[in-house]
Amino acid sequence: MSVIEAKNLTKVYNPDTVPVNALQGVDLTIEKGEFTAIVGPSGSGKTTLLNIIGGLDRPSDGVIRVDGEEIANLTDNQLIDFRQKKIGFVFQSYNLIPVLTVAENTEFVMLLQKRPKAERDKRVAELLESVGLSEKKNVRPSQLSGGQQQRVAVARALAPKPAFILADEPTANLDSASASNLLDIMEKLNREEGITFVFSTHDSRVIDRAKRVVTLVDGKIGTDVVQH
Amino acid sequence: MITKIAWRNVWRSKTRSAVVILAVAIGVWALSFVLSFSNGITYTYISNAIRDQLSHLQLHHPQFPEDKNSKFFLENTTEKLAQIQQMPEVEAVTARVIATGMVSSARTARGVQIVGVNPETEMKVTHFEKNIVEGEYFQADRKNQVLISQRVADKLKVKLRSRIVLTFQNLDGEITAAAFRVAGLFNTGNMLTDDVQVFVQAEDLKRNLLSLSAQPDSTAADLLQSQDISQEIAIFLKDAKTVSEVKSKLKSAFPETLVEDYWELSPDIELYETQINTSNTIVIVIFMLALIFGIINTMLMAVLERYKELGMLMAIGMNKGRIFSMIVLETMFLGSVAAPLGLGLGFLTVFLLQDVGIDLSAFARGLERFGISTTIFPVLDAGLYLRIAIAVFITTLLASLYPAKKAVKLQPVEALHKI
Numbered sequence: 001m002s003v004i005e006a007k008n009l010t011k012v013y014n015p016d017t018v019p020v021n022a023l024q025g026v027d028l029t030i031e032k033g034e035f036t037a038i039v040g041p042s043g044s045g046k047t048t049l050l051n052i053i054g055g056l057d058r059p060s061d062g063v064i065r066v067d068g069e070e071i072a073n074l075t076d077n078q079l080i081d082f083r084q085k086k087i088g089f090v091f092q093s094y095n096l097i098p099v100l101t102v103a104e105n106t107e108f109v110m111l112l113q114k115r116p117k118a119e120r121d122k123r124v125a126e127l128l129e130s131v132g133l134s135e136k137k138n139v140r141p142s143q144l145s146g147g148q149q150q151r152v153a154v155a156r157a158l159a160p161k162p163a164f165i166l167a168d169e170p171t172a173n174l175d176s177a178s179a180s181n182l183l184d185i186m187e188k189l190n191r192e193e194g195i196t197f198v199f200s201t202h203d204s205r206v207i208d209r210a211k212r213v214v215t216l217v218d219g220k221i222g223t224d225v226v227q228h
Numbered sequence: 229m230i231t232k233i234a235w236r237n238v239w240r241s242k243t244r245s246a247v248v249i250l251a252v253a254i255g256v257w258a259l260s261f262v263l264s265f266s267n268g269i270t271y272t273y274i275s276n277a278i279r280d281q282l283s284h285l286q287l288h289h290p291q292f293p294e295d296k297n298s299k300f301f302l303e304n305t306t307e308k309l310a311q312i313q314q315m316p317e318v319e320a321v322t323a324r325v326i327a328t329g330m331v332s333s334a335r336t337a338r339g340v341q342i343v344g345v346n347p348e349t350e351m352k353v354t355h356f357e358k359n360i361v362e363g364e365y366f367q368a369d370r371k372n373q374v375l376i377s378q379r380v381a382d383k384l385k386v387k388l389r390s391r392i393v394l395t396f397q398n399l400d401g402e403i404t405a406a407a408f409r410v411a412g413l414f415n416t417g418n419m420l421t422d423d424v425q426v427f428v429q430a431e432d433l434k435r436n437l438l439s440l441s442a443q444p445d446s447t448a449a450d451l452l453q454s455q456d457i458s459q460e461i462a463i464f465l466k467d468a469k470t471v472s473e474v475k476s477k478l479k480s481a482f483p484e485t486l487v488e489d490y491w492e493l494s495p496d497i498e499l500y501e502t503q504i505n506t507s508n509t510i511v512i513v514i515f516m517l518a519l520i521f522g523i524i525n526t527m528l529m530a531v532l533e534r535y536k537e538l539g540m541l542m543a544i545g546m547n548k549g550r551i552f553s554m555i556v557l558e559t560m561f562l563g564s565v566a567a568p569l570g571l572g573l574g575f576l577t578v579f580l581l582q583d584v585g586i587d588l589s590a591f592a593r594g595l596e597r598f599g600i601s602t603t604i605f606p607v608l609d610a611g612l613y614l615r616i617a618i619a620v621f622i623t624t625l626l627a628s629l630y631p632a633k634k635a636v637k638l639q640p641v642e643a644l645h646k647i
C-alpha cells in the first residue's frame with residue numbers, strides 16, 4: 001500500500017470570481033521510505049499540492065488517499081485528528097508554540113494523544129538527541145536560531161510516529177549552512193529509520209539532496225526523476 | 229498542557245494583560261467598595277431601627293397591631309417580664325402601656341401615640357434617655373411628666389416645663405384627659421417617629437387608662453390583676469442571630485400572644501433591603517457590561533495576533549474543542565488574577581474605613597428623614613465578595629466566548645498563509 005496516492009487532483013481557487021487553476025490533474029504516488037522533493041517555480045502549485053496531501057485543504061476534483069484512507073470525505077474535526085495521527089508537518093515558519101520549551105513542543109502532539117509520561121519522556125529524549133538539540137531542551141523557541149527551530153519542528157513532527165513528514169519549503173528561511181544541516185538530519189532519519197519525507201523547495205542545493213524529484217509546472221507534473 | 233499554554237499565553241503580552249487585569253481589578257475594587265457602602269447604609273439603618281425603636285422582638289395582643297386600641301392588652305405583665313428576663317439570650321426587656329390619642333397645648337393639638345414606659349427598663353432596651361436634647365429624662369419621684377420631640381414642641385408652640393394635655397380613650401371607652409408637664413425634649417433623628425410619639429411613664433398612663441374601670445364590687449385581687457397590664461413588651465437580645473430561636477421559645481411560652489421579630493414589626497426594613505438589593509444588582513450588571521467589552525476587545529486582539537500560530541496548532545492536530553477551551557481559559561485566567569486583587573483592595577479599604585466610617589453630614593438632612601444616621605460604616609460581608617467573584621467569573625466566561633469562537637472558525641490553510 002502506498003503512503004500517498006493522488007489521482008487526477010485538481011484545485012481551482014475562487015471558482016466563482018477569478019478562477020485560478022492551481023492544480024490541473026496531478027497523479028502522484030509516494031511509497032514508504034521515500035525522500036521526495038516537489039519542486040517548481042513560485043506559483044507552480046507546490047503548496048497547494050502539499051496542503052491537499054496533508055488534509056489542510058480539499059481538492060476541487062480527484063482522489064487523494066493517505067495511508068489507504070480517502071481523506072476528502074472526512075469532516076473538519078476528523079481531519080484534525082487524522083493529521084494528528086498520520087502526518088508530521090514542518091512549515092516554513094511559525095512551527096513552534098512560543099510559550100513552550102523545546103522539550104514541551106516536541107512532546108505536544110503526544111500529549112494531545114494522551115500518551116503516558118514515561119513514553120513521552122523517552123521519545124522526546126531520543127528525538128532531541130537525533131536532531132542534536134538535547135542541551136536546548138529547556139529553552140524557549142525564541143532563544144534558538146532559525147535552523148535550530150526547524151530541527152525542533154522535525155522532532156515535533158516525528159514524535160507521534162506519523163506515516164510521513166510533509167515539509168513545505170522547510171529551508172526557505174534558512175542560510176545555506178543551516179539548510180544543509182537540516183537536510184543532513186532529514187537524510188539520516190530517512191536512511192536509518194526509514195522515515196518518509198515529502199518536501200517542497202525551489203532551492204537547487206536542496207533539490208540535489210532529494211532521491212526523487214517531482215517537478216510541477218503550472219499545476220501539472222512535468223518531470224518525475226529518481227536521483228543517485 | 230492546555231492549561232499551561234493558556235496560563236503562559238496570558239503573560240506573553242505582559243503590558244496588555246496587565247492593563248486588563250488592572251482595569252478589572254480597579255472595577256472590582258470600586259464595586260466591592262460601593263456595595264459595602266450600600267450594605268453599610270442598610271446595616272446602619274436596620275441596627276439603628278432595632279436599637280432605637282423596634283428592639284429585636286415584641287409581644288402584643290394578637291389584635292393590637294391592627295387596631296392600636298388599648299383594650300387589646302397583655303395580662304400578667306410582671307410575670308411575663310420575669311420569665312423573659314431569665315432567658316439567657318435576653319439582654320433587656322421592658323413593657324409599655326400604649327394609647328392612641330391627642331396632645332394639645334393652649335394653641336393647637338395633634339394626634340399622637342402615647343407611649344407609657346418604665347423609665348428604668350426602657351433605658352436598658354432602647355436607651356431612650358440619650359435622645360434627650362433639652363430638659364431631662366423621667367425623674368422617678370415626679371408624676372405626669374411627658375417627653376415630646378423638638379418637632380412636636382415647635383408645632384405645639386410649647387417649651388420645657390409647659391403644661392400640655394393628653395386626651396385618649398380609657399379602657400371603658402370613655403374619653404379621658406390628663407395634664408402633663410414637659411420634662412424633656414428629644415430628637416431621635418427619625419422624623420417619622422418623632423412626629424407621632426410622645427412618652428410618659430407607664431404608671432401615669434395606666435392610672436388614667438384604668439381610671440373608671442375598677443368596678444365598685446371588684447375585689448382587691450381583681451384590681452391588682454387588672455393593673456398588671458401592658459400593650460407591648462419589647463425585648464433586646466444579646467446577639468441578633470438568636471432572634472428566630474428566641475422567637476419560637478416565646479411562642480411556645482406564650483401561645484396566646486403575638487410574637488414578632490423586627491422584620492415583621494417593620495415592613496419598611498424588608499422593602500428597604502429589597503430596594504438596596506435591586507440597586508446593587510443593577511450596579512453589578514452595569515459593571516459586568518463595561519468589563520465584558522474591555523475583555524472581549526483584549527482577547528480578540530490576542531486571537532487575531534496569533535492567527536498563524538492557531539492555524540499551526542490546528543494543522544498539527546489540536547482540535548477545535550481544545551482551541552476553544554484554551555482561549556476560554558486564557559480569558560478566565562485574566563479574571564482570576566484580577567478578581568482577588570480587586571477584592572483584596574476592596575477588603576482593605578473597607579477594613580480601614582469600617583471603624584472610622586464615612587461622614588455624610590453634608591447630605592444628612594435628607595438621610596435623617598428616613599432614619600439613616602449621618603456616618604456610614606461600610607460593612608464587610610463574605611456573601612457580597614462571593615457575589616462579586618461570581619459576577620467576575622460569569623463576565624469573563626461570557627467575554628471569552630466570542631474570541632474563542634472566532635479562533636475555532638479559522639481555517640488552518642488560510643491562517644498559515646496570512647503574513
Ligand SMILES: Nc1ncnc2c1ncn2[C@@H]1O[C@H](COP(=O)(O)OP(=O)(O)O)[C@@H](O)[C@H]1O
Pocket residue numbers: 013014020021022040041042043044045046047048049
Ligand atoms: N488561497 C488562494 N486563493 C487564490 N489563489 C491562490 C491561493 N493560494 C494559492 N493561489 C494561487 O495558486 C497558484 C499556486 O500557488 P501555490 O500552491 O502557493 O504555489 P507555490 O507554493 O508553488 O508557490 C498560484 O497562482 C497562487 O497565486
Ligand SMILES: [Mg+2]
Pocket residue numbers: 046047048169
Ligand atoms: Mg508555496
